[in-house]
Amino acid sequence: MSDRKRLTILGSTGSIGASTLDVVARHRERFEVVALTARHQAEALYQQCLAFQPRMAVLLEPGAAQELQQRLLQAGLRCKVLSGAKALEEVASLPDVDTVMAAIVGVAGLRPTLAAARAGKRILLANKESLVTAGAVLMDAVRASGTTLLPIDSEHNAVFQALPRSSGAPDTAGVRRILLTASGGPFRSASLRQLEDVTPAQACAHPNWVMGRKISVDSATMMNKGLEVIEAHWLFGARPDQIEVVIHPESVVHSLVEYVDGSVIAQLGNPDMRTPIAYALGFPERIDAGVEFLDLPRIGALHFERPDRDRFPCLRLAYEALAAGGTAPAVLNAANEVAVAGFLAGTTGFRQIPALIEAVLSDVAWRAVGSLEDVLAADSAARESAGGWLRAARHAAFAVHGS
Numbered sequence: 001m002s003d004r005k006r007l008t009i010l011g012s013t014g015s016i017g018a019s020t021l022d023v024v025a026r027h028r029e030r031f032e033v034v035a036l037t038a039r040h041q042a043e044a045l046y047q048q049c050l051a052f053q054p055r056m057a058v059l060l061e062p063g064a065a066q067e068l069q070q071r072l073l074q075a076g077l078r079c080k081v082l083s084g085a086k087a088l089e090e091v092a093s094l095p096d097v098d099t100v101m102a103a104i105v106g107v108a109g110l111r112p113t114l115a116a117a118r119a120g121k122r123i124l125l126a127n128k129e130s131l132v133t134a135g136a137v138l139m140d141a142v143r144a145s146g147t148t149l150l151p152i153d154s155e156h157n158a159v160f161q162a163l164p165r166s167s168g169a170p171d172t173a174g175v176r177r178i179l180l181t182a183s184g185g186p187f188r189s190a191s192l193r194q195l196e197d198v199t200p201a202q203a204c205a206h207p208n209w210v211m212g213r214k215i216s217v218d219s220a221t222m223m224n225k226g227l228e229v230i231e232a233h234w235l236f237g238a239r240p241d242q243i244e245v246v247i248h249p250e251s252v253v254h255s256l257v258e259y260v261d262g263s264v265i266a267q268l269g270n271p272d273m274r275t276p277i278a279y280a281l282g283f284p285e286r287i288d289a290g291v292e293f294l295d296l297p298r299i300g301a302l303h304f305e306r307p308d309r310d311r312f313p314c315l316r317l318a319y320e321a322l323a324a325g326g327t328a329p330a331v332l333n334a335a336n337e338v339a340v341a342g343f344l345a346g347t348t349g350f351r352q353i354p355a356l357i358e359a360v361l362s363d364v365a366w367r368a369v370g371s372l373e374d375v376l377a378a379d380s381a382a383r384e385s386a387g388g389w390l391r392a393a394r395h396a397a398f399a400v401h402g403s
Contacts, residue, residue, distance in 0.1 A: 135234035226318020327378035
């Protein structure tokens with residue numbers, strides 16, 4: 001039997017999935033791709049199947065899946081193509097898969113990630129929403145199966161590298177603070193007036209990172225960093241007051257851990273997601289990621305500053321949701337997904353994103369999380385509330401401009 005790691009890549013056609021396959025292609029002797037999945041990018045998935053010859057593939061839409069199956073058969077590939085959300089859970093828990101890259105964007109990635117955890121797969125977690133919305137449920141599943149969860153977000157991957165192994169809670173490891181760095185996005189120095197007229201194209205033009213549209217907008221509002229604060233709480237057992245966000249425009253220091261003796265350990269590297277992906281794929285070994293090596297003399301200087309919470313109210317809202325606990329982070333996340341989708345569709349403004357989220361957090365009742373169903377109910381209620389807010393806002397705008 002091959003001793004290669006056998007992979008399912010959830011969300012293989014997205015930016016994280018594509019970067020994962022780039023690293024895998026450099027180490028074919030180490031990795032075997034068993035299953036690939038995509039939401040609707042059938043052509044990209046077809047090309048990936050040709051290149052990596054997985055045994056299974058998933059597209060959400062049945063018609064597209066049937067068409068992909070025919071194309072793969074015509075190409076001479078024996079790859080079984082499935083469709084639907086349940087199929088994602090199936091390929092995440094296949095008996096012959098040992099590692100799952102969870103890279104589906106949004107709460108849609110929750111169920112397959114949880115299925116992988118319950119099946120005891122090593123999880124490479126890029127889907128931060130799974131921890132944000134259902135941290136207690138997911139971490140309970142990880143502990144119950146005895147599996148390993150490795151963070152892919154560059155910030156949490158950096159923290160993981162800077163913490164001692166088997167450290168437990170931060171207090172028992174001598175950790176004083178976890179410092180998550182943030183580039184500040186494209187609007188780090190923008191005035192509140194300038195933010196009124198931001199377009200989707202401007203919000204998606206990140207100065208350092210190449211990312212998908214949704215996460216690019218989250219970076220521009222700093223909700224991405226707020227979600228990462230919640231994620232850090234679940235990953236490392238840190239209290240909200242032990243997690244601090246620091247603006248670092250160069251995106252070279254990916255995060256830091258400060259210890260009670262005054263030491264600060266940081267992880268540095270060029271802003272390329274292949275570095276944390278390669279770290280997690282090879283763990284505990286180090287493998288080549290194909291990334292340009294860091295040239296500190298060329299960079300010359302590194303800068304740090306505190307975030308402006310007036311400019312970035314989403315960061316405050318995330319801390320408040322974490323402090324509230326229960327289903328509040330799930331409400332926060334759902335409201336944000338609806339708001340960002342509205343912004344990208346051109347139906348709502350950039351500064352309306354935090355306004356919508358705050359309104360939904362006030363409108364939807366929070367409750368303790370006892371099961372996945374509690375999380376999904378909160379997610380549904382928040383989306384309904386957010387949809388109502390958007391409809392009311394459009395009606396008000398029409399009344400003003402139509403009068």
